Amino acid sequence: MKILVCIKQVPDMESHFRPNGSATWFDESDLAFRMNEYDEYAVEEAVKLKEQLGGEPEITVLSIGPDRVIEAIKKALAIGCDRAVHINESAVASKEPWQIASIIAAYARSIQFDLVFTGMQSQDRGSAQVGVLVAELLGIPSTTTLVGFAYADGVVTATRELEGGVKGKVRLKTPALVTCQLGLNSPRYPTLPNIMKARKKEITTFQAGDLSSEPPLTGSSSFRHPEKKGSGVVLEGSVDELVEKVIVILKDKTAVLR
Amino acid sequence: MKLLLVGEYREGRLLDTSAELFGFAAAIGGDASIFLVGSAEDVPAFSGALYLVDAGLYGEYNPEVHKQLLLKAVEEVNPDLIVFIHSSYGWDLAPRVAASLKVAQVSEVIGFADNAYEVGCCNAKMHRNVTPSTSKAVITIQAGAFPALQSEGTPLVKVLSTDVASTTEFLGYEPAEAKDVNLAKAEIVVSAGRGIGKKENIEVIRSLAKAFGGELGASRPVVDAGWIDHGHQVGSTGQTVAPKLYVACGISGSIQHLAGMKKSGFILAINKDKDAPIGEVADVLVVADVLQFVPALTAKLS
Numbered sequence: 001m002k003i004l005v006c007i008k009q010v011p012d013m014e015s016h017f018r019p020n021g022s023a024t025w026f027d028e029s030d031l032a033f034r035m036n037e038y039d040e041y042a043v044e045e046a047v048k049l050k051e052q053l054g055g056e057p058e059i060t061v062l063s064i065g066p067d068r069v070i071e072a073i074k075k076a077l078a079i080g081c082d083r084a085v086h087i088n089e090s091a092v093a094s095k096e097p098w099q100i101a102s103i104i105a106a107y108a109r110s111i112q113f114d115l116v117f118t119g120m121q122s123q124d125r126g127s128a129q130v131g132v133l134v135a136e137l138l139g140i141p142s143t144t145t146l147v148g149f150a151y152a153d154g155v156v157t158a159t160r161e162l163e164g165g166v167k168g169k170v171r172l173k174t175p176a177l178v179t180c181q182l183g184l185n186s187p188r189y190p191t192l193p194n195i196m197k198a199r200k201k202e203i204t205t206f207q208a209g210d211l212s213s214e215p216p217l218t219g220s221s222s223f224r225h226p227e228k229k230g231s232g233v234v235l236e237g238s239v240d241e242l243v244e245k246v247i248v249i250l251k252d253k254t255a256v257l258r
Numbered sequence: 259m260k261l262l263l264v265g266e267y268r269e270g271r272l273l274d275t276s277a278e279l280f281g282f283a284a285a286i287g288g289d290a291s292i293f294l295v296g297s298a299e300d301v302p303a304f305s306g307a308l309y310l311v312d313a314g315l316y317g318e319y320n321p322e323v324h325k326q327l328l329l330k331a332v333e334e335v336n337p338d339l340i341v342f343i344h345s346s347y348g349w350d351l352a353p354r355v356a357a358s359l360k361v362a363q364v365s366e367v368i369g370f371a372d373n374a375y376e377v378g379c380c381n382a383k384m385h386r387n388v389t390p391s392t393s394k395a396v397i398t399i400q401a402g403a404f405p406a407l408q409s410e411g412t413p414l415v416k417v418l419s420t421d422v423a424s425t426t427e428f429l430g431y432e433p434a435e436a437k438d439v440n441l442a443k444a445e446i447v448v449s450a451g452r453g454i455g456k457k458e459n460i461e462v463i464r465s466l467a468k469a470f471g472g473e474l475g476a477s478r479p480v481v482d483a484g485w486i487d488h489g490h491q492v493g494s495t496g497q498t499v500a501p502k503l504y505v506a507c508g509i510s511g512s513i514q515h516l517a518g519m520k521k522s523g524f525i526l527a528i529n530k531d532k533d534a535p536i537g538e539v540a541d542v543l544v545v546a547d548v549l550q551f552v553p554a555l556t557a558k559l560s
């Protein structure tokens with residue numbers, strides 16, 4: 001059995017974001033990058049499945065981006081993926097979901113994976129498109145927003161998270177693609193011995209342009225801080241001053257403190 | 259502009275969010291048609307073409323088949339814009355339709371100007387405009403971004419059918435778990451976010467909740483990490499609360515969290531990041547370390 005996990009490297013969301021020169025996206029300098037949170041669940045689920053099947057499946061982890069994404073790839077290898085594909089694209093920020101999906105599909109088509117795991121969305125772009133688009137391009141069934149996953153004999157039973165705490169159960173036959181939601185499992189931390197072992201695992205590099213050269217279907221502009229709407233106040237200062245101020249405001253503006 | 263709106267059903271009922279599609283259509287203007295996989299028993303008042311598919315025959319979740327049926331409606335209407343709600347149904351079906359038509363998709367739209375759609379990014383901290391470069395486009399609109407509007411009139415119903423085989427088998431719904439904590443009734447809710455750092459620090463937030471005489475809430479990562487149980491979760495997949503006072507401790511203010519608490523009477527947020535999107539809804543944003551500020555506030559209140 002062959003499993004593919006797609007991971008994206010995204011900036012730490014606690015960063016201060018500034019627009020790049022053309023305001024199409026953020027300026028990357030000074031940002032710390034990490035694995036997209038949703039993809040951590042995808043990696044963990046793939047590794048759990050490998051363990052369930054006695055280690056038989058081979059897991060390939062794939063990431064598109066500049067050299068910095070190798071750090072995220074190494075983490076996935078240390079967690080238990082077997083091999084990696086780094087698709088080099090220095091201008092990954094200007095690639096929109098259709099292009100990213102076309103690149104992934106171009107690679108995946110040649111391997112014929114039985115199962116593909118992606119995150120349900122990336123934290124920076126948040127399009128929730130790439131996973132489903134890959135499945136459509138490969139012509140395989142897919143389902144999204146998994147909070148439960150079970151596999152037996154070529155059949156995936158997925159629990160999807162719907163609104164208001166309701167869930168939906170879906171069954172699909174492999175080859176298939178699923179997108180992972182927060183809370184699907186408890187992602188493990190890589191251990192030191194596994195980090196060492198991961199160093200020996202193979203990372204194959206492709207150039208994105210050699211796989212697909214689809215033109216973009218959308219353009220991006222005016223990347224900015226949202227306009228402040230409310231009349232909220234921002235308080236800064238020493239903790240003691242802040243506590244005093246907050247108590248005065250709560251007494252004045254709410255009926256909860258007497 | 260010609261619009262094709264895609265509504266949603268759950269267990270035979272048209273979902274309330276569908277009214278936001280009408281709100282969007284009214285705001286952007288143009289001729290709207292609507293596509294529904296649902297039931298003739300519950301169709302909205304509407305004065306345009308309504309493409310109806312019997313969910314009894316094809317199921318409420320059956321993406322491959324819904325896609326094929328929707329493509330039939332697209333062929334008849336020839337819309338410029340196909341509009342979904344950004345929901346578990348919408349974000350699942352929209353990319354399939356966009357891929358089949360090979361047209362642009364813009365996800366989680368909150369506004370528009372000219373041919374560009376405004377969307378949030380970087381966990382709602384930033385916004386940007388996305389412009390489709392294809393003549394048709396698919397969009398999903400953020401739940402709550404456009405007003406719910408009851409439309410009027412009698413729709414011209416056209417029934418669609420297909421014999422395309424489904425690739426996914428829907429096994430059924432699982433109802434929401436019973437809530438052991440009723441946050442909705444509380445006058446004060448004090449919630450812990452990932453910013454508290456570790457499980458043990460829940461107690462710091464619990465003490466503040468006690469000092470206020472309120473209930474303890476939480477953001478999703480706190481629940482997912484097993485620091486507290488799901489009954490405490492506030493947000494689109496947790497509880498919706500509107501207390502007199504909501505205190506957000508180390509919570510960034512994602513759309514899904516805001517959906518559950520933005521109607522609170524007074525919102526106090528404590529965050530070390532001045533840019534955190536919770537600042538958009540907070541009456542007071544205290545820029546501080548929760549682990550320093552919260553114990554100090556608790557001590558003063560007790």
Ligand SMILES: Cc1cc2nc3c(=O)[nH]c(=O)nc-3n(C[C@H](O)[C@H](O)[C@H](O)COP(=O)(O)OP(=O)(O)OC[C@H]3O[C@@H](n4cnc5c(N)ncnc54)[C@H](O)[C@@H]3O)c2cc1C
Nearest residue numbers: 451452453477478493494495496508509510530531547548
């Ligand atoms: C379909 C869907 C449904 C979802 N449903 C929900 C839901 O119901 N409820 C929900 O909450 N989320 C939900 N989410 C997740 C949501 O998108 C966010 O990931 C989540 O709300 C983030 O939680 P957080 O703010 O606690 O954590 P983060 O976003 O990680 O924010 C932590 C914050 O703490 C601050 N911080 C860090 N350290 C400190 C410190 N020492 N002192 C002060 N501040 C500090 C940081 O600046 C940051 O702003 C959903 C997501 C999806 C896709």
Ligand SMILES: Nc1ncnc2c1ncn2[C@@H]1O[C@H](COP(=O)(O)O)[C@@H](O)[C@H]1O
Nearest residue numbers: 007008064118119121122127128129130
């Ligand atoms: N550059 C990338 N490299 C590999 N996988 C990606 C990339 N971008 C997005 N993905 C995958 O697609 C999912 C959805 O991303 P998005 O459509 O951007 O919200 C992510 O969770 C990843 O699994």
